[in-house]
Amino acid sequence: xxxxxxxxxxxxxxxxxxxxxxxxxxxxxxxxxxxxxxxxxxxxxxxxxxxxxxxxxxxxxxxxxxxxxxxxxxxxxxxxxxxxxxxxxxxxxxxxxxxxxxxxxxxxxxxxxxxxxxxxxxxxxxxxxxxxxxxxxxxxxxxxxxxxxxxxxxxxxxxxxxxxxxxxxxxxxxxxxxxxxxxxxxxxxxxxxxxxxxxxxxxxxxxxxxxxxxxxxxxxxxx
Numbered sequence: 001x002x003x004x005x006x007x008x009x010x011x012x013x014x015x016x017x018x019x020x021x022x023x024x025x026x027x028x029x030x031x032x033x034x035x036x037x038x039x040x041x042x043x044x045x046x047x048x049x050x051x052x053x054x055x056x057x058x059x060x061x062x063x064x065x066x067x068x069x070x071x072x073x074x075x076x077x078x079x080x081x082x083x084x085x086x087x088x089x090x091x092x093x094x095x096x097x098x099x100x101x102x103x104x105x106x107x108x109x110x111x112x113x114x115x116x117x118x119x120x121x122x123x124x125x126x127x128x129x130x131x132x133x134x135x136x137x138x139x140x141x142x143x144x145x146x147x148x149x150x151x152x153x154x155x156x157x158x159x160x161x162x163x164x165x166x167x168x169x170x171x172x173x174x175x176x177x178x179x180x181x182x183x184x185x186x187x188x189x190x191x192x193x194x195x196x197x198x199x200x201x202x203x204x205x206x207x208x209x210x211x212x213x214x215x216x217x218x219x220x221x222x223x
Contacts, residue, residue: 034060039143039205041220043072045212050074051084053220057143064092066141068156082107088156095147096136097122102156113159126159133161142197143205145186153188165189174198176206176222183207 039055051072058065067089074082088102097117104111115124122133139154141147152161169185176183183198183206198207208220 034058037143040223041208042223043070044217044219044221045074046217048074055143062094066090066092066143086157088113090139090156092141092147095138097139097154100124100139100154100156104157106157111157111159113154113156124159128159131159137161140188140195142195142208145184145197145199145203145205148188162190162192169196172198174207176200181206 035058037057037059039057041053041055042049043051043053051070053070054068056067068087070084070086072082072084073080083105084107085105086102087104088100090097090101091099097115099117100113100115100122102111102113111127113124113126115122117123117137120134122137124131124133133154137154138147138150139156149166151163151165153164154161165188167187167189169187172183172185173180174183175181182201184201186197186199188195188197193210196209197205199205206222208218210218212218
């Protein structure tokens with residue numbers, strides 16, 4: 001360093017520099033309040049891999065966008081006996097669902113759920129018709145345990161608002177990407193299914209188990 005410095009004598013140049021500086025500060029502040037998280041699960045039926053399910057969670061301020069994609073195929077001797085495709089985009093604000101756009105093909109049977117929150121209610125269109133749900137509606141938001149704390153959750157495949165019970169089971173150690181990890185085990189119980197979820201102590205979603213109507217074990221393994 002030679003100790004020399006330059007004086008900025010042009011007011012217009014100084015104004016441009018200050019404008020750029022404060023604009024950059026704004027961009028930095030915006031970046032700091034925006035977070036993105038992806039979950040990529042390999043899905044097993046008993047011990048066989050049947051597909052994947054991906055979740056992309058993008059949060060900025062009080063608004064959160066979730067994009068979900070699922071692809072399952074159950075095959076025996078290269079013959080597909082069951083196929084499932086599901087896409088879903090949700091917009092949340094303040095812990096409540098504000099928009100949903102979901103499409104499902106469940107082994108040839110098609111479903112859709114579309115909804116927008118307006119005038120204090122979520123206005124839904126489904127394959128079964130139209131319904132209006134008042135108040136703070138929540139879906140089965142596995143990735144955020146604070147969000148599925150409710151006595152009713154919206155099924156994004158059928159559009160049904162299902163009564164549920166949430167149980168805290170135990171603190172357990174789960175292998176996550178091959179590493180033993182302390183987790184909190186929770187359980188969602190409805191009249192149609194039971195779902196077991198595992199989150200780290202920092203509330204990162206790392207596992208899911210359930211049982212099909214045929215008694216087979218469905219398992220999500222984080223990749």
